[in-house]
Amino acid sequence: MKDTMTTTIPQQPTPEQAPDGAPLLQASGVIMRFGGLTAVRDVDLTVNTGEIVGLIGPNGAGKTTFFNCLTGLYVPTEGTVSYRGTVLPPKPHLVTKAGIARTFQNIRLFANMTVLENVLVGRHTRTREGLMSALIRGPGYHRAEARSRARAMELLEFTGLAAKADHLARNLPYGEQRKLEIARALASEPGLLLLDEPTAGMNPQETRATEELVFAVRDQGIAVLVIEHDMRFIFNLCDRVAVLVQGEKLVEGSSEVVQQDERVIAAYLGEPFEAAPAEGQQTTGEQENDR
Numbered sequence: 001m002k003d004t005m006t007t008t009i010p011q012q013p014t015p016e017q018a019p020d021g022a023p024l025l026q027a028s029g030v031i032m033r034f035g036g037l038t039a040v041r042d043v044d045l046t047v048n049t050g051e052i053v054g055l056i057g058p059n060g061a062g063k064t065t066f067f068n069c070l071t072g073l074y075v076p077t078e079g080t081v082s083y084r085g086t087v088l089p090p091k092p093h094l095v096t097k098a099g100i101a102r103t104f105q106n107i108r109l110f111a112n113m114t115v116l117e118n119v120l121v122g123r124h125t126r127t128r129e130g131l132m133s134a135l136i137r138g139p140g141y142h143r144a145e146a147r148s149r150a151r152a153m154e155l156l157e158f159t160g161l162a163a164k165a166d167h168l169a170r171n172l173p174y175g176e177q178r179k180l181e182i183a184r185a186l187a188s189e190p191g192l193l194l195l196d197e198p199t200a201g202m203n204p205q206e207t208r209a210t211e212e213l214v215f216a217v218r219d220q221g222i223a224v225l226v227i228e229h230d231m232r233f234i235f236n237l238c239d240r241v242a243v244l245v246q247g248e249k250l251v252e253g254s255s256e257v258v259q260q261d262e263r264v265i266a267a268y269l270g271e272p273f274e275a276a277p278a279e280g281q282q283t284t285g286e287q288e289n290d291r
């Protein structure tokens with residue numbers, strides 16, 4: 001991925017930067033019921049600053065539902081989610097404002113807007129200019145807009161999309177649409193980025209590029225929580241991996257520990273990871289392609 005991540009993202013001032021290793025996200029006793037179905041059962045999960053944490057498990061294990069509980073899309077039936085020690089209100093825009101950004105399993109871009117405009121949309125929680133200012137379009141508005149555009153271009157440089165800033169999002173190849181989703185999420189200046197199956201439908205080169213991008217994001221001081229079915233990607237990337245099965249956290253530990261765990265092999269991997277197929281091939285029968 002030559003054109004990607006050769007630069008750092010010049011850091012924006014972030015509120016009370018926690019020291020590396022301090023708890024950033026703490027989910028405690030999260031339960032999510034849909035009528036008679038319990039999709040998430042009493043899950044605790046912590047993501048510390050500087051970490052990349054993986055969330056894996058079979059289809060229907062409750063991973064996306066758990067993400068939705070973290071990001072305010074769902075109000076958990078029970079349990080709390082805290083970020084930097086403060087309980088988050090279950091409202092997506094407030095969660096984003098607090099410092100958590102996410103991407104979705106199914107790409108959600110504004111297809112008929114340009115690449116740059118998509119990133120600018122992601123900045124709205126970080127711009128202070130109000131409605132009056134936007135209507136009057138005075139100097140404050142123009143300064144804020146210029147800052148936002150400059151920052152959006154930095155993020156496009158970072159993700160390797162700067163040359164396509166004026167292209168319509170819908171005309172980007174699939175792998176670049178996924179990168180654009182990440183750029184847009186970064187535009188809200190998060191401290192924690194949640195990625196839901198960022199490599200679904202990608203070819204091996206795109207998957208490797210995404211791996212590099214996630215490492216680069218982490219190197220900017222942004223912690224990452226990632227759902228993925230590609231075990232090679234997960235085990236290469238993650239400092240820690242939690243395994244959900246039928247809504248419950250079965251195991252949590254380092255990549256080395258999780259990939260050898262008999263319960264994880266029985267419930268999800270199907271075979272020890274060393275025996276997994278070659279790069280780019282599916283590791284389990286669980287993968288689904290979003291494309």
Ligand SMILES: Nc1ncnc2c1ncn2[C@@H]1O[C@H](COP(=O)(O)OP(=O)(O)OP(=O)(O)O)[C@@H](O)[C@H]1O
Nearest residue numbers: 034037039057058059060061062063064065066105
């Ligand atoms: N809004 C909803 N209403 C009712 N049931 C739901 C809802 N959302 C999810 N579920 C159910 O909750 C369970 C967990 O689904 P979820 O999508 O969270 O699993 P997942 O681990 O993300 O799966 P996958 O790997 O296939 O994306 C499934 O049985 C699903 O049908």
